[in-house]
Every structure is written in C-alpha cells, then in structure tokens.
Amino acid sequence: MLFLLMISACKDTHFFLYLRDCPYICTVNKNYRSKKEYMIQHGFVKVATASPIMALADPRSNAQRLYACMQEAYQQGSRLLVTPELGITGYSCGDLFQNNQLLDTALENLTWLIQKSSEVSGMLTVVGCPMALGGQLINAAVVIGDGQVHCIVAKQYLPNYKEFYEKRWFTPASDILPQSCQINGQTIAIGNKPTVLRTPYFNFGIEICEDLWSPAPPSTFLTMANADIIVNLSADTAAVGKHDYLKQLVSQQSARCIAGYIYSSCGNGESTTDVVFQSCLYIYENGRLLAEGKRFINDAQVIYSEIDIQSLRNERRTNSTFSTAMRVHQKSLLETIFYDVQPQDKKLPQASLTRFLPKTPFVPGDAQSKTIHCEEIISIQVAGLANRLQHIGCQQIVIGISGGLDSTLALLVCVEAFDYLQLDRKGIIGITMPGFGTTDRTYTNAMNLMTELGVTIREISIADACMQHFEAIGHDPSVHDITYENVQARERTKILMNVANQMGGIVIGTGDMSEMALGWATYNGDHMSMYAVNCSVPKTLVRHLVLWYATHKLSGATKVTLLDIADTPISPELIPADENGNIKQKTEDLVGPYILHDFFLYYFLRHGFGPEKIYFLAQYTFAEDFDKETILKWLKIFHRRFFQQQFKRSCVPDGPKVGSVSLSPRGDWRMPSDAKWSAWDVDIDV
Numbered sequence: 001m002l003f004l005l006m007i008s009a010c011k012d013t014h015f016f017l018y019l020r021d022c023p024y025i026c027t028v029n030k031n032y033r034s035k036k037e038y039m040i041q042h043g044f045v046k047v048a049t050a051s052p053i054m055a056l057a058d059p060r061s062n063a064q065r066l067y068a069c070m071q072e073a074y075q076q077g078s079r080l081l082v083t084p085e086l087g088i089t090g091y092s093c094g095d096l097f098q099n100n101q102l103l104d105t106a107l108e109n110l111t112w113l114i115q116k117s118s119e120v121s122g123m124l125t126v127v128g129c130p131m132a133l134g135g136q137l138i139n140a141a142v143v144i145g146d147g148q149v150h151c152i153v154a155k156q157y158l159p160n161y162k163e164f165y166e167k168r169w170f171t172p173a174s175d176i177l178p179q180s181c182q183i184n185g186q187t188i189a190i191g192n193k194p195t196v197l198r199t200p201y202f203n204f205g206i207e208i209c210e211d212l213w214s215p216a217p218p219s220t221f222l223t224m225a226n227a228d229i230i231v232n233l234s235a236d237t238a239a240v241g242k243h244d245y246l247k248q249l250v251s252q253q254s255a256r257c258i259a260g261y262i263y264s265s266c267g268n269g270e271s272t273t274d275v276v277f278q279s280c281l282y283i284y285e286n287g288r289l290l291a292e293g294k295r296f297i298n299d300a301q302v303i304y305s306e307i308d309i310q311s312l313r314n315e316r317r318t319n320s321t322f323s324t325a326m327r328v329h330q331k332s333l334l335e336t337i338f339y340d341v342q343p344q345d346k347k348l349p350q351a352s353l354t355r356f357l358p359k360t361p362f363v364p365g366d367a368q369s370k371t372i373h374c375e376e377i378i379s380i381q382v383a384g385l386a387n388r389l390q391h392i393g394c395q396q397i398v399i400g401i402s403g404g405l406d407s408t409l410a411l412l413v414c415v416e417a418f419d420y421l422q423l424d425r426k427g428i429i430g431i432t433m434p435g436f437g438t439t440d441r442t443y444t445n446a447m448n449l450m451t452e453l454g455v456t457i458r459e460i461s462i463a464d465a466c467m468q469h470f471e472a473i474g475h476d477p478s479v480h481d482i483t484y485e486n487v488q489a490r491e492r493t494k495i496l497m498n499v500a501n502q503m504g505g506i507v508i509g510t511g512d513m514s515e516m517a518l519g520w521a522t523y524n525g526d527h528m529s530m531y532a533v534n535c536s537v538p539k540t541l542v543r544h545l546v547l548w549y550a551t552h553k554l555s556g557a558t559k560v561t562l563l564d565i566a567d568t569p570i571s572p573e574l575i576p577a578d579e580n581g582n583i584k585q586k587t588e589d590l591v592g593p594y595i596l597h598d599f600f601l602y603y604f605l606r607h608g609f610g611p612e613k614i615y616f617l618a619q620y621t622f623a624e625d626f627d628k629e630t631i632l633k634w635l636k637i638f639h640r641r642f643f644q645q646q647f648k649r650s651c652v653p654d655g656p657k658v659g660s661v662s663l664s665p666r667g668d669w670r671m672p673s674d675a676k677w678s679a680w681d682v683d684i685d686v
Contacts, residue, residue: 519645
C-alpha cells in the first residue's frame with residue numbers, strides 16, 4: 001500500500017495523506033487562526049452558483065457576462081463558482097452547433113475568459129462550452145482558474161426528448177476517443193471517464209444536466225471516489241410540477257451521496273420557441289437546502305453559501321453503508337485529477353459565513369414541519385411504551401409528577417399510550433412527592449394536570465422519610481449540599497419503585513437526553529426507571545413538544561396548565577424556596593442554558609465537531625444572545641461534564657430513540673466511562 005505525503009506551500013503547514021486517492025487534511029499548526037482562514041480552518045468552503053442573462057449564439061457577450069458573475073462571486077470570497085450548461089453559447093442554439101463559426105467564436109471567448117480568470121485568483125469556475133474534438137463534438141464543462149484550464153469533462157447522458165435532441169449534435173462521454181486539445185497554449189487531455197478534482201480544501205466532481213436524471217448518475221460514483229461536492233451545469237425547462245420534482249431529485253442525490261451539490265441552470269435569454277428556461281439555482285448539503293435562487297427573473301443572479309466539508313467527511317466515516325458501497329464499487333475507480341489550488345489568499349477577499357444555523361437544531365423549523373415532527377415524535381414514544389406494556393402484560397404504570405416539563409411530557413405519552421391500548425387511564429398512577437423545595441406553583445400544576453387528564457392521583461410527602469434518613473446517616477439537614485439533594489431524589493425513586501411493586505406495574509422514567517448528556521441526574525435516583533420515554537428527547541425539544549401539545553391537542557384548563565408548566569423555570573426543586581415561595585434552585589444557573597447545551601450536544605454527537613468549531617458556530621448563531629466569554633465558559637463545562645458523567649449513561653434504562661441522536665449505550669453512543677477530556681479542554685481565544 002503506497003502512502004504519498006505532500007506538504008503544501010501554504011502560509012500554515014498542512015499534511016495531505018492520499019490513501020487510494022482518498023485525501024485527508026490535517027492541520028498541524030495550532031496557531032492556524034488568521035481571520036482570513038477562519039472559514040477554511042473550520043471546514044467551510046464558500047461556493048457560488050450563477051445564472052447570467054443569456055445572449056443566444058453570442059459567445060462574446062456571454063463571456064463578458066460570465067466574467068461579471070465571476071467577479072461578484074470572487075468579491076464574496078468564493079472558491080468555487082458553477083455556471084450553466086453551454087453558457088458560452090447558450091443551450092438552445094440547435095443546428096448552429098454544427099456551424100464552425102459558432103464553435104470557433106466560442107473557443108476564442110472561452111480563451112479570453114480563461115485569461116481573465118487570473119484576475120480572480122484562488123477561485124475555480126466551471127463553464128459550459130461546446131468543444132470540437134476532431135470529428136466529434138462534446139457538451140463540455142471546463143474548469144478554469146488562475147489563468148489556466150484544469151480539466152474538461154464531457155456530458156455522459158444526452159437526452160432525446162422531442163424538444164431536445166442532443167444526440168443530433170453531441171457525442172456522449174462514453175463514446176469519445178481519449179485525446180487532447182489545445183486551449184490558451186495548454187494541452188488538455190480529455191478522457192471518457194468521470195473526473196474528480198482534488199484541491200487542498202475540497203474535492204469535487206462534475207455532472208451535466210441529464211446525467212442527474214439517469215438511473216445511475218455519475219455523481220454516485222464520483223462521491224464514492226471521494227468527491228465532497230458535485231457541481232451540475234444544467235439547462236432546465238419549466239413545466240407544471242417539474243420544479244418541485246427537480247428539487248427533490250437534487251436534495252435526495254445530495255443526501256444519498258452525503259455531498260454538497262451545486263446546481264446552475266440557464267434562464268432569461270434562452271430560446272422560448274417551444275419551451276421556457278427557468279433559471280434554477282440551488283446549493284444543497286447532505287439533503288439540506290442552503291441557498292436557492294429566484295426563477296423567471298429578468299436579471300443575472302449569483303447565490304452563495306458555505307458547504308461544510310468537515311461535516312460531510314465525518315458523516316461518511318461514520319456511515320457504514322457509504323464505506324461498504326465504496327468497497328463494493330472499488331473496481332469502478334474513476335480517473336482522477338489532482339489539482340492543488342494553492343489559492344493566493346492575500347488576494348482572495350475574506351469570506352463570511354452566511355448559511356442559516358438554527359439556535360435549536362433539535363427543534364423543527366417551519367410550522368408544517370413542526371406539526372409533522374411533533375406528531376411523529378410523540379407517536380414513536382407512545383409506540384415504544386405501548387409495545388413494552390403489551391410485551392410484559394402490564395396494565396399499570398407509575399410515574400412521578402413534579403409539575404415540571406419532563407414529567408409532564410412523560411405523562412402525556414403515558415395517557416396517549418393507554419388510549420392507544422384502550423386501557424383505563426386510572427391504570428396510570430401519578431404520584432406527586434412534595435419535599436423541601438416544592439413550590440406552590442409546581443405542586444398546583446402537578447395536581448391540576450393529573451386531575452384534568454383523569455389519572456389516579458397519589459400524594460406522598462418525602463419530608464419525614466428524608467429527615468429520618470438524615471438522622472440515620474448523621475447529616476445536618478441545614479447543610480444543603482449534594483447529600484441533602486440526592487437523599488430526596490433517591491427517596492422519590494424508592495417510593496415509585498415500591499408503589500410499582502405494590503400495584504404490579506412499572507416505573508416510567510421522565511429524564512431527558514440533555515440531562516443525561518450533562519449527568520444532571522442522581523445516580524440510582526431519577527437516573528433509574530423501568531422504561532424511559534424521554535431518553536432521546538433533548539430539553540429544548542421537550543419544551544417545544546409540551547407547547548405544541550397544549551396548542552394543538554388541548555383546550556380549556558388543561559391547556560392553561562400546560563402553558564404555565566412550559567413557562568416555569570427548570571428546577572429539580574431540591575433546595576427550599578426563597579422567602580416569597582418562588583423557585584430558588586434554577587438548573588440553568590448551575591449547569592448553563594439548555595439552549596446552548598443542546599446546540600453543543602447536537603454538533604458534538606451528530607457531526608463529531610471539536611470544541612473550536614462548535615465555539616465558532618455558537619458565536620455565529622448566538623451573537624445577539626451571549627457574549628464570547630459566556631459561550632466558552634459553558635462549552636468547557638459541557639465537555640467536562642459529558643466526559644465525567646459517562647458512567648451514568650453506561651447503565652440507563654431502555655427507551656425509544658426518536659431522532660438522529662441518542663445516548664443509549666446499547667446502540668448509538670458507546671464510550672468508556674474513564675475517557676479523558678483533556679483533548680477537548682482546549683484554550684480558545686475570545
């Protein structure tokens with residue numbers, strides 16, 4: 001096995017390790033934090049896609065308009081620009097493609113554009129152009145940059161629709177003879193296989209319009225040859241329903257290939273003799289739409305976004321299906337071209353992050369998605385609990401109701417499960433266990449909720465039992481330390497377990513995923529149950545689910561109760577209330593805001609990001625909410641607690657997974673309890 005080690009001539013040292021044409025980039029200079037490089041440092045590559053107004057069969061005008069798009073993309077710090085199919089001539093030239101004058105003029109103006117690309121140094125542009133190769137003509141994508149041609153790729157699949165009959169003019173890539181051509185004084189080899197271009201920052205492959213619509217798109221094999229990004233030069237026509245289908249197609253291919261996908265289609269200026277071109281511009285990342293242009297616009301447009309190469313590569317590494325597909329298709333290895341961009345970053349304008357990052361990544365965004373996802377999440381929880389009850393033949397469950405968010409969601413799931421199984425809700429024994437820190441507000445909400453939902457209510461105070469225990473172990477009850485708190489938590493769990501034995505039922509756990517991530521649970525206290533319905537629901541989503549349930553499924557007094565519970569400060573209520581009877585012990589004052597911790601948790605678990613990148617993303621996302629010092633403080637606490645508290649997660653009860661992230665030690669998260677966190681406890685400049 002051959003290892004080739006290359007050291008770039010960039011400002012900061014990088015190592016490029018190529019193993020079977022698979023690049024891995026490792027920054028070895030820990031001071032690699034110049035402002036111009038912060039995007040690249042964290043794996044983001046600024047990309048653009050453009051649709052200029054077309055001057056049909058006028059290569060000179062088209063080249064000038066393409067260059068205007070190049071200048072605009074360059075000023076935004078883009079490293080890759082994609083332009084439409086046959087953009088030098090226009091797509092709908094018809095039999096003019098068989099005329100030497102058009103082909104010669106196209107080549108002349110492509111040469112001019114290549115030369116002008118030296119003025120936007122550090123950026124690659126993919127341009128569409130017809131190219132004559134002896135007795136064959138290809139529909140080509142030409143990669144240019146820094147005054148050179150770096151690659152020419154021919155379209156593989158040529159449509160033969162009634163309105164488009166490309167086979168009349170062009171030869172598909174599979175039928176061309178390997179040869180070379182002269183452009184701008186360069187000799188460029190042209191092969192008949194797809195090509196992956198590799199740069200120090202990202203790899204990309206090219207397909208052209210119809211290629212995407214084929215049963216086996218080239219992008220499928222390009223990504224298995226380690227292309228991070230697929231670019232598509234297209235000429236897409238409008239038809240009723242076609243736009244939505246096209247977006248689904250691009251989104252699904254991006255997700256299936258775990259890749260970025262940049263799509264550019266021509267629009268205004270193309271022939272409208274029989275069809276209308278709609279100027280579709282998309283930038284996708286792993287199925288997610290990052291940016292979209294306007295259709296039917298009477299102007300040129302360039303759209304931008306940032307593709308997270310680091311995230312894509314991490315996703316591929318952890319996706320066994322993707323790696324298996326690479327091995328299965330290893331005999332179909334593609335011709336690859338390595339092009340070291342070596343961008344002149346002193347000239348390249350500084351790029352800025354523009355993509356949208358939600359503050360609550362676990363919570364669905366738009367109203368329609370919220371309703372669909374909330375219904376599905378609760379349905380998963382209900383199905384899991386119902387199946388467990390049926391499997392063990394149980395018709396009684398015991399649940400502690402505190403008047404807080406977690407126990408409220410768990411109770412709603414229990415009620416839905418009993419209704420689903422057509423069981424009497426009286427089989428749900430809700431127990432409220434007031435203690436030293438219980439406030440009137442949470443106690444009242446707990447009692448009201450159980451009454452309104454029609455479950456069996458039991459009230460068992462823990463005060464006397466805890467005082468007896470304090471005396472037995474010799475603890476001063478005026479000392480409100482961890483012993484004082486955990487005695488109460490374990491007493492409550494003991495009551496629930498014993499009542500479950502008494503009633504022939506099981507205890508339903510109420511703790512959520514955020515609490516388990518931070519270890520904010522008493523070992524063998526609220527940490528333990530017989531089935532934990534909230535185990536993969538983070539705190540921000542718990543609140544959202546309760547609010548959604550209140551506004552969409554309830555009315556009257558029950559709705560009012562749920563809304564007040566959602567508005568109550570999060571607290572274990574293990575410390576006595578203040579002089580006004582209000583909650584004194586607020587969880588987020590002690591461990592930090594859950595909106596930050598859930599953000600950290602998502603990018604740590606779902607994308608495998610390190611602390612520097614998470615800190616960078618959090619600064620960008622929460623700029624108006626928290627200062628840099630606050631974000632860094634809680635990020636350090638997150639990593640420390642996450643590693644220290646793994647021993648609690650190693651023995652958690654069963655419970656249903658509802659999303660892409662879970663901490664179950666039996667499946668999703670397997671980590672030794674004694675792993676060190678020193679590598680994550682890094683010093684970050686604020």
